[in-house]
Amino acid sequence: MMNPNIRPNPGHRKKLRFRQLFLLVGILSLIAIFLNQYDFNSRGKLVVDPALAPPATDGREVTISGNKGGFTIVIDAGHGGKDPGANGSSGAEEKEYTLSLAKKVYALLQQDPKFDPYMTRNDDTFLELDERSAYSNGLEADAFLSIHGNTYTDPSIKGTETYYDSLISIPLANAIHDKLIGATGFPDRGVKQEQWRVLVGSERPSVLLEVGFMTNPQEEAQMLDNAWQDRVAQAIVDGLNDYFEGKQE
Numbered sequence: 427m428m429n430p431n432i433r434p435n436p437g438h439r440k441k442l443r444f445r446q447l448f449l450l451v452g453i454l455s456l457i458a459i460f461l462n463q464y465d466f467n468s469r470g471k472l473v474v475d476p477a478l479a480p481p482a483t484d485g486r487e488v489t490i491s492g493n494k495g496g497f498t499i500v501i502d503a504g505h506g507g508k509d510p511g512a513n514g515s516s517g518a519e520e521k522e523y524t525l526s527l528a529k530k531v532y533a534l535l536q537q538d539p540k541f542d543p544y545m546t547r548n549d550d551t552f553l554e555l556d557e558r559s560a561y562s563n564g565l566e567a568d569a570f571l572s573i574h575g576n577t578y579t580d581p582s583i584k585g586t587e588t589y590y591d592s593l594i595s596i597p598l599a600n601a602i603h604d605k606l607i608g609a610t611g612f613p614d615r616g617v618k619q620e621q622w623r624v625l626v627g628s629e630r631p632s633v634l635l636e637v638g639f640m641t642n643p644q645e646e647a648q649m650l651d652n653a654w655q656d657r658v659a660q661a662i663v664d665g666l667n668d669y670f671e672g673k674q675e
Contacts, residue, residue: 496542497670499535500562502572502624503528503545507552512577514640514650520575521550523640523649528573530659538663540670559627569598569666570632572624575640575649584642585613589634591625598631602665609661610654612638612645635662 503525505511511520528545535543544565546558562570576587588603590596599617607614615636625632637658638645648654 496538496540497568497666497673498565499541499543499666500565500567500570500630501528501531501535501543501545502558502562502570503547504572504574506547506550509552512575512640514575514646515581515643516646516650518640518646518650520577520640523575524573525550527637527655527659530655531571531573531662534659534663535666538667541666555624556627558624559629559632562632563627563629567630569669570628570630571602571662572622572632572634574634574636575646576636576638577641578639579641581641581643584639584645585615586610586638587615587636588617589620589622589625589636590617591619591621591628591632595625595631595633598669599633601669602633602635602662605661605665605668606635606637606658609658610638610648 503521505519505521505524507521509521511524513519514523525547529548532543532545535541544561544567546561547553558572559570586603586606588599588606590599596617603617620634622634625634638649640646640649
């Protein structure tokens with residue numbers, strides 16, 4: 427209890443109020459910074475603000491889905507910008523094929539309320555491999571798909587193969603690969619474990635799809651065909667539907 431005969435020191439009160447005000451301003455500043463960088467989607471999942479995605483993305487509709495609330499799928503069009511990827515037998519560049527197919531997969535997923543799709547790039551932009559997986563990790567994606575076209579010195583080599591790194595990705599790899607084989611019509615080269623850098627950096631179920639060989643003239647001709655890409659994009663979505671069947675959003 428305060429002694430009624432002792433008057434409080436007014437200078438002490440001023441110092442105490444100043445410290446309290448300073449602490450309050452600091453706390454409010456930290457909260458403002460946090461809210462500016464992060465957002466919660468409609469599923470209550472903390473996600474990185476799309477504006478803070480890898481600097482290569484330009485924020486157009488094809489990259490940002492608007493957090494519909496379904497399963498979060500990140501589609502990675504392999505290569506891009508200064509990295510053309512494989513050169514096909516006709517001279518076509520892998521980066522153009524992967525972007526075309528990735529956009530078709532994205533468009534199909536957008537039509538399905540179960541899915542909330544994103545793209546690592548939507549134009550001819552270079553991204554480091556670590557940036558791609560980091561983008562998926564930041565979104566806490568339910569699946570990460572990296573789309574590629576294969577290459578080999580022997581142009582007779584052909585077929586479809588699917589890669590995974592971590593064991594949690596095996597069911598996803600099998601589900602998509604099974605559908606791809608029926609859609610491509612290419613030889614089945616199997617589902618394989620490999621430590622591709624874009625997969626190693628991922629903390630989410632992730633696969634790398636080598637849909638066909640661009641160095642094989644017959645396969646490349648089909649891979650660049652618009653109708654073939656439509657069919658393969660649908661197969662990838664069908665594989666995702668099989669994988670997520672019975673899972674909770």
